[in-house]
Amino acid sequence: MDSDTSRRNEGSVPEVKELLAATATQVDEHLPRYLPAGDRFGAQIVEAMHYSLPGGKRLRPAIVMESAETFGLPGAEVLPTACGFELFHTATLIHDDLPAIDNSPLRRGRPSCHTAFDEATAVLAGDGLIIAAYSALAAQEEVARVPAGAIVRVIGEFCTFTGATGVIGGEAADIRGEKQPLDRVLLEYIHLHKTAKLFEAATRAGAILAQAPEEQIELIGSYGRTLGLLFQVTDDILDVTSCAATLGKPVGLDDQAGKQTYPALVGVDGAGQYAEQLATQARELAEDLPANSEFWQGLIALTLERRT
Amino acid sequence: MDSDTSRRNEGSVPEVKELLAATATQVDEHLPRYLPAGDRFGAQIVEAMHYSLPGGKRLRPAIVMESAETFGLPGAEVLPTACGFELFHTATLIHDDLPAIDNSPLRRGRPSCHTAFDEATAVLAGDGLIIAAYSALAAQEEVARVPAGAIVRVIGEFCTFTGATGVIGGEAADIRGEKQPLDRVLLEYIHLHKTAKLFEAATRAGAILAQAPEEQIELIGSYGRTLGLLFQVTDDILDVTSCAATLGKPVGLDDQAGKQTYPALVGVDGAGQYAEQLATQARELAEDLPANSEFWQGLIALTLERRT
Numbered sequence: 001m002d003s004d005t006s007r008r009n010e011g012s013v014p015e016v017k018e019l020l021a022a023t024a025t026q027v028d029e030h031l032p033r034y035l036p037a038g039d040r041f042g043a044q045i046v047e048a049m050h051y052s053l054p055g056g057k058r059l060r061p062a063i064v065m066e067s068a069e070t071f072g073l074p075g076a077e078v079l080p081t082a083c084g085f086e087l088f089h090t091a092t093l094i095h096d097d098l099p100a101i102d103n104s105p106l107r108r109g110r111p112s113c114h115t116a117f118d119e120a121t122a123v124l125a126g127d128g129l130i131i132a133a134y135s136a137l138a139a140q141e142e143v144a145r146v147p148a149g150a151i152v153r154v155i156g157e158f159c160t161f162t163g164a165t166g167v168i169g170g171e172a173a174d175i176r177g178e179k180q181p182l183d184r185v186l187l188e189y190i191h192l193h194k195t196a197k198l199f200e201a202a203t204r205a206g207a208i209l210a211q212a213p214e215e216q217i218e219l220i221g222s223y224g225r226t227l228g229l230l231f232q233v234t235d236d237i238l239d240v241t242s243c244a245a246t247l248g249k250p251v252g253l254d255d256q257a258g259k260q261t262y263p264a265l266v267g268v269d270g271a272g273q274y275a276e277q278l279a280t281q282a283r284e285l286a287e288d289l290p291a292n293s294e295f296w297q298g299l300i301a302l303t304l305e306r307r308t
Numbered sequence: 309m310d311s312d313t314s315r316r317n318e319g320s321v322p323e324v325k326e327l328l329a330a331t332a333t334q335v336d337e338h339l340p341r342y343l344p345a346g347d348r349f350g351a352q353i354v355e356a357m358h359y360s361l362p363g364g365k366r367l368r369p370a371i372v373m374e375s376a377e378t379f380g381l382p383g384a385e386v387l388p389t390a391c392g393f394e395l396f397h398t399a400t401l402i403h404d405d406l407p408a409i410d411n412s413p414l415r416r417g418r419p420s421c422h423t424a425f426d427e428a429t430a431v432l433a434g435d436g437l438i439i440a441a442y443s444a445l446a447a448q449e450e451v452a453r454v455p456a457g458a459i460v461r462v463i464g465e466f467c468t469f470t471g472a473t474g475v476i477g478g479e480a481a482d483i484r485g486e487k488q489p490l491d492r493v494l495l496e497y498i499h500l501h502k503t504a505k506l507f508e509a510a511t512r513a514g515a516i517l518a519q520a521p522e523e524q525i526e527l528i529g530s531y532g533r534t535l536g537l538l539f540q541v542t543d544d545i546l547d548v549t550s551c552a553a554t555l556g557k558p559v560g561l562d563d564q565a566g567k568q569t570y571p572a573l574v575g576v577d578g579a580g581q582y583a584e585q586l587a588t589q590a591r592e593l594a595e596d597l598p599a600n601s602e603f604w605q606g607l608i609a610l611t612l613e614r615r616t
Binding site for chain 2: 035036038039040041042044045046049091092095098100101118119120121123124126127128130131132134135137138139141147148149151152153155156158159160162163164165168169171172173175176177186189190193
């Protein structure tokens with residue numbers, strides 16, 4: 001491939017940023033639909049759920065929507081499912097920040113949920129957001145063009161990718177790996193489960209709802225998984241190289257906690273090289289997608305150069 | 309109604325106990341299907357999820373199954389959904405027992421999850437079980453006779469009855485009510501949300517999956533809600549009158565924590581009278597159900613006289 005082709009395939013970072021900003025606006029408008037109104041006695045828990053939502057990049061919902069677009073279903077038609085991914089992701093952030101887990105006082109640029117409220121409220125707000133996530137996934141039924149069978153499949157897969165075999169299992173391994181000898185196999189397990197599986201689920205969900213062929217669901221899922229691994233490596237790097245004001249959460253926590261990370265295992269430069277390898281793999285997968293290739297290529301470039 | 313009719317309608321407690329024991333066996337055989345196998349790095353979280361399951365009465369899954377039976381669908385055909393209710397219920401027990409919430413060292417006759425493992429594992433095991441619950445609800449699709457649309461409806465309703473407008477909202481109100489002046493309106497809110505809504509959801513789920521008419525779904529839901537209120541009042545009474553060895557969890561915790569309870573508000577006798585009122589309401593609702601009346605009546609009698 002000559003350098004011109006390579007440049008064309010990389011997608012345009014500013015265009016992807018613009019598209020992400022537009023989908024984030026749509027997602028932010030829709031998210032409150034899946035949060036209950038607070039009543040007299042339930043006001044605080046609902047407030048804590050709302051409190052934790054602002055400030056995210058809405059990357060996972062954008063991926064759901066763009067995956068649907070890739071297979072011919074307008075992104076707006078999968079907004080309920082897209083919101084489900086963001087609600088779940090936010091729930092995991094609240095629980096991760098708890099004193100018993102990562103004990104992080106700052107998230108999305110302001111005090112974390114248990115810091116702003118209290119621990120009990122943060123546990124329950126996280127639970128409420130996991131449930132709200134499924135509520136959003138089930139609300140996908142209101143979109144007439146998506147068959148109920150596809151929705152049930154997405155819900156079932158979401159469980160596999162997020163539960164003890166997915167995100168939650170990754171979190172558990174992440175904690176167990178603290179202050180243990182660095183171990184590449186464990187580190188790969190953590191990154192795959194904690195982060196990449198939700199990206200894989202997001203790409204697959206859009207494709208399933210758009211009734212894409214099975215081999216295309218697998219293909220875009222592989223892209224999502226690889227992008228997720230890339231995202232987590234860059235996250236590890238930012239924890240070493242960024243500052244809290246830019247990132248909206250504390251930096252240096254991984255090192256303090258003795259976490260398994262690529263910078264710890266192979267240094268910041270080595271981690272950067274691994275990121276480049278993942279980006280190459282993801283680019284190759286994106287080339288085989290039937291449409292929307294500019295977006296998927298641009299997303300890789302954006303992730304490689306991300307600062308937040 | 310003469311006393312003979314009244315006796316006939318009360319159902320037989322030994323028969324209901326026998327039926328509950330039989331369904332509990334079925335449920336216990338099925339539950340592991342919705343828990344992942346532990347792998348090298350995910351073993352502990354899965355172990356903590358398994359650890360928390362034994363010892364329950366499996367009342368909520370039995371209600372799902374008997375509700376389906378009431379409307380002509382064999383209970384065994386809704387086992388996935390029934391298991392979903394038990395998995396969710398177990399998740400709430402784990403999170404309730406956490407130091408930041410009820411700080412309870414004992415559950416189902418042995419150390420609570422965070423006592424046997426640690427707090428981080430208990431938070432994540434609870435999350436894993438909430439997700440496993442939805443996995444079971446979605447697995448209802450494997451039963452050919454239930455349409456996908458009914459499954460999506462059950463999942464959507466489950467969210468409403470369990471999230472911040474349901475069980476989780478009730479938990480939050482329960483904590484907020486601690487050491488506050490006793491308030492009947494708050495107490496009713498707590499009992500309705502924390503306990504009764506999951507019973508209502510369980511009765512409705514069986515009926516929805518069996519494709520019962522809407523007014524029958526409402527009717528059995530009202531029965532379930534009333535039974536749930538009765539169950540929680542008797543729970544409050546047992547916390548005052550029972551002992552830990554019988555109950556499998558500590559007693560007297562409500563009083564220690566300054567919780568809103570009926571014994572605190574109106575005394576043990578007053579709480580008993582309220583239980584009788586609820587039982588009367590539930591009996592009247594059960595009389596209008598089209599079938600399986602012996603079971604529903606017996607369940608009321610069993611709840612009134614329960615010791616665990």
